[in-house]
Amino acid sequence: xxxxxxxxxxxxxxxxxAFIADHMTAALKAELKDDARGSGPEGEVFFAKxxxxxxxxxxxxxxxxxxGGSPMDQFIIEEEFQRVGYKRIGGGxxxxxxxxxSGTEEQxxxxxxxxxxxxxxxxxGYSEPGCGTDLAGIQCRAIRTGDTYVINGQKIxxxxxxxxxxxxxxxxxxxxxxxxxxxxxxxxxxxxxxxTVRPLWTIQNEPxxxxxxxxxxxxxxxxxxxxxxxxxxxxxxxxxxxxxxxxRGLNLDRVGAWRYLISVMRDEDIVxxxxxxxDRNATLRADPRVRDKVAELWIEGQVARxxxxxxxxxxxxxxxxxxxxxxxxxxxPEHGVRATEAISQILGPSAQLLNGSPDALxxxxxxxxxxxxxxSTVNHGSxxxxxxxxxxxxxxxxxxxx
Amino acid sequence: xxxxxxxxxxxxxxxxxEFLATEATPVLVRQAERAPDxxxxxxxxKVAELGWLGISLPEQYGGQNLPLSYLGLVFxxxxxxxxPVPMLGTMVVAQILARHGSPAQLALLEQxxxxxxxxxxxxxxxxxxxxxxxxxxxxxxxxxxxxxxxxKAFVDNIHTAGKCLVVFxxxxxxxxxxxxxxxxxxxxxxxxxxxxxxxxxxxxRFTDVRVPAADRVGTPGQARAIALEMMDLAAAFTTAMxxxxxxxxxxxxxxxxxxxxxFGQPIGSFQAIQHMAADMTIGVxxxxxxxxxxxxxxxxxxPARVEVAQAKAFANEKCLMAVRMxxxxxxxxxxIAEFDQQLWYRxxxxxxxxxxxxxxxxxxxxxxxxxxxxxxxxGYDQSLQDDAMRAARVRS
Ligand SMILES: Cc1cc2nc3c(=O)[nH]c(=O)nc-3n(C[C@H](O)[C@H](O)[C@H](O)COP(=O)(O)OP(=O)(O)OC[C@H]3O[C@@H](n4cnc5c(N)ncnc54)[C@H](O)[C@@H]3O)c2cc1C
Numbered sequence: 001x002x003x004x005x006x007x008x009x010x011x012x013x014x015x016x017x018a019f020i021a022d023h024m025t026a027a028l029k030a031e032l033k034d035d036a037r038g039s040g041p042e043g044e045v046f047f048a049k050x051x052x053x054x055x056x057x058x059x060x061x062x063x064x065x066x067x068g069g070s071p072m073d074q075f076i077i078e079e080e081f082q083r084v085g086y087k088r089i090g091g092g093x094x095x096x097x098x099x100x101x102s103g104t105e106e107q108x109x110x111x112x113x114x115x116x117x118x119x120x121x122x123x124x125g126y127s128e129p130g131c132g133t134d135l136a137g138i139q140c141r142a143i144r145t146g147d148t149y150v151i152n153g154q155k156i157x158x159x160x161x162x163x164x165x166x167x168x169x170x171x172x173x174x175x176x177x178x179x180x181x182x183x184x185x186x187x188x189x190x191x192x193x194x195x196t197v198r199p200l201w202t203i204q205n206e207p208x209x210x211x212x213x214x215x216x217x218x219x220x221x222x223x224x225x226x227x228x229x230x231x232x233x234x235x236x237x238x239x240x241x242x243x244x245x246x247x248r249g250l251n252l253d254r255v256g257a258w259r260y261l262i263s264v265m266r267d268e269d270i271v272x273x274x275x276x277x278x279d280r281n282a283t284l285r286a287d288p289r290v291r292d293k294v295a296e297l298w299i300e301g302q303v304a305r306x307x308x309x310x311x312x313x314x315x316x317x318x319x320x321x322x323x324x325x326x327x328x329x330x331x332x333p334e335h336g337v338r339a340t341e342a343i344s345q346i347l348g349p350s351a352q353l354l355n356g357s358p359d360a361l362x363x364x365x366x367x368x369x370x371x372x373x374x375x376s377t378v379n380h381g382s383x384x385x386x387x388x389x390x391x392x393x394x395x396x397x398x399x400x401x402x
Numbered sequence: 403x404x405x406x407x408x409x410x411x412x413x414x415x416x417x418x419x420e421f422l423a424t425e426a427t428p429v430l431v432r433q434a435e436r437a438p439d440x441x442x443x444x445x446x447x448k449v450a451e452l453g454w455l456g457i458s459l460p461e462q463y464g465g466q467n468l469p470l471s472y473l474g475l476v477f478x479x480x481x482x483x484x485x486p487v488p489m490l491g492t493m494v495v496a497q498i499l500a501r502h503g504s505p506a507q508l509a510l511l512e513q514x515x516x517x518x519x520x521x522x523x524x525x526x527x528x529x530x531x532x533x534x535x536x537x538x539x540x541x542x543x544x545x546x547x548x549x550x551x552x553x554k555a556f557v558d559n560i561h562t563a564g565k566c567l568v569v570f571x572x573x574x575x576x577x578x579x580x581x582x583x584x585x586x587x588x589x590x591x592x593x594x595x596x597x598x599x600x601x602x603x604x605x606x607r608f609t610d611v612r613v614p615a616a617d618r619v620g621t622p623g624q625a626r627a628i629a630l631e632m633m634d635l636a637a638a639f640t641t642a643m644x645x646x647x648x649x650x651x652x653x654x655x656x657x658x659x660x661x662x663x664x665f666g667q668p669i670g671s672f673q674a675i676q677h678m679a680a681d682m683t684i685g686v687x688x689x690x691x692x693x694x695x696x697x698x699x700x701x702x703x704x705p706a707r708v709e710v711a712q713a714k715a716f717a718n719e720k721c722l723m724a725v726r727m728x729x730x731x732x733x734x735x736x737x738i739a740e741f742d743q744q745l746w747y748r749x750x751x752x753x754x755x756x757x758x759x760x761x762x763x764x765x766x767x768x769x770x771x772x773x774x775x776x777x778x779x780x781g782y783d784q785s786l787q788d789d790a791m792r793a794a795r796v797r798s
Pocket of ligand 1: 123124125126127130131132133134156157158159160202217220375378379380381382383384385673
């Protein structure tokens, strides 16, 4: 067991920090306020410099535009950039990891390098009005006719469908099939005729959540697919094997730097807020009840950090996860919720004030967190289903009714 | 950074696990609970014979000098089997002697490693606080002797220990002191306590106890730092035992739930039971990661007071939760003395109250967060004013 970063890892972290200090201009910060992915003019310049340093797609294979480095290096780089509210650096997400795992050579060459450069991006088209947690209920259909698929159906919560180039679509290719069998993954250009994207505004949209809010997504989408025709070359992996294809691209997406940060940044926020000058801060800082609660949250945050490091250690060794990712996906989001709620009780009525309100604390950050923290207990595998996985995969407990 | 066990660590852990699974059976644990010394001398001899006592002690005294994290793993396994041996006090004091002992005190390590000398420590007093501020046992020099008067509480294995490391306060205002004393000295009266762990703990009364000055440990200027180190070792190893015990209680609950039926199926197939098992696993894993980090930092000589406090504060709640949920999953039988499950519950209940309660340890964490200058960040070094002062002293 080694709980210390190596000299190389420490060095990398300080290089990234120095880079950010040098290149994160006020203009870029202003741009990121509206768009954490940084696709404006300042963002493009910044991103080009990051590419030049070799800090994108660090752990992806060199032959497809990655750096062939370690997942821990990638984590360190992602953590530093995401801590200042810059999200474009993310090396996980939908698309490329699954394509690397299941794609043809041609698909890997076509998609992966372009994903790294940001020329191609995927939204995730899994959830439907009738199913989310249990994707075996997917009804969106793709019927093969000759060299094409004809797609009909509806997706919901397709975040960034309005800003992506492709949708990573889970469909039923065998209309007779039930549950997971008969599902497939199609990589569909979002501008294909027959696709309509409609916004679903979230409770974090009005007013806009400040940078570094937990979750902080102003918008997601509904996607309607109406006789959408795509070539069969859009298929990723084998037809009917979509469930396995999706899972192969998933494991590290659940954990990693972003999930870690949205779960623990609140612990740092409250401590740092309490340490600011001001009578209110000083009074609360001296209150034994506040001190006990803040320490409790901090320790929980440390557990989230260590569970993340455990997942990273497993990934770095190339070992298989049994239940560790699921355990982290229960602990970290639920900790985020406990912290957010407890902090608002410490801060009192000011913590309900949103961005732009008189007397709002830190641009309403704490209030916006209250609107977003619970969301990460639902998505990417709800905490209920993650507990099922700990029990079944980790502890070998039987399924109900068997 | 790789928080998983190395092959060598795993090998040591497995060897300890296998040895204790065969030797430290519930039958033996129950016998020890009724034995006059509340320990198994037979198991202690085997532990010594196999070299477990020297695992992280210097080679020149017969030890293996492996990093402290190995000893931490052994404590997890001892907890897993609730092994009735006086390992905690012996290892805590032996570590202190190895780091700060006089040549005569260092020489004792040979006997310790052979299993011929049990050690214990005395920090807390009847006011029960886990804090050096609470130390009132009074020491004064009288020629070549130190004279101690006052009380100590919650001292383990005082009847079997050959030496006890005592923390006291000098009456002349010169601060704290430490001495390695013989528990049989005239003027020491022990009153046995009756604990939920059914082990050997006692209150001690010191009436003008005369201790040879040579038995003091460290210089007077070092006493506070050494005492803190001793308390951290004790809290960390206790936490490691709690992690092992709560892990085993979780395992037993899961296995029980797989074969106990209700409503036509194993209770382990009910989601309510599965989610309890998941929460038990997550809580114990969290405590394990925290304590492993704390112990490995101590082994590397890095500041670790906050890390120890984090681990103990968390384990007190989560390990107790895990053993209590294990009782719950066992239904009525968990409450019955004849059934083994309760052995784990009673011990974790006691251990969660020793070496610092959750509010006490959280107060220390709060101090490191709120009473130091500058912003905080998770994963960055955290220290206390004390550590900084200590470091400054060492430098100057
Ligand atoms: C802002 C936002 C962004 C999103 N982005 C995307 C995206 O980009 N792409 C995408 O495909 N989806 C996305 N989602 C959808 C998200 O993945 C789903 O909301 C999630 O999977 C839950 O599905 P559901 O909403 O249908 O709830 P349901 O599946 O109906 O679940 C409702 C409740 O039932 C519980 N439940 C379900 N099954 C069980 C069980 N077996 N045992 C116990 N409890 C159970 C769940 O835990 C939950 O609490 C997004 C959602 C939101 C809100």
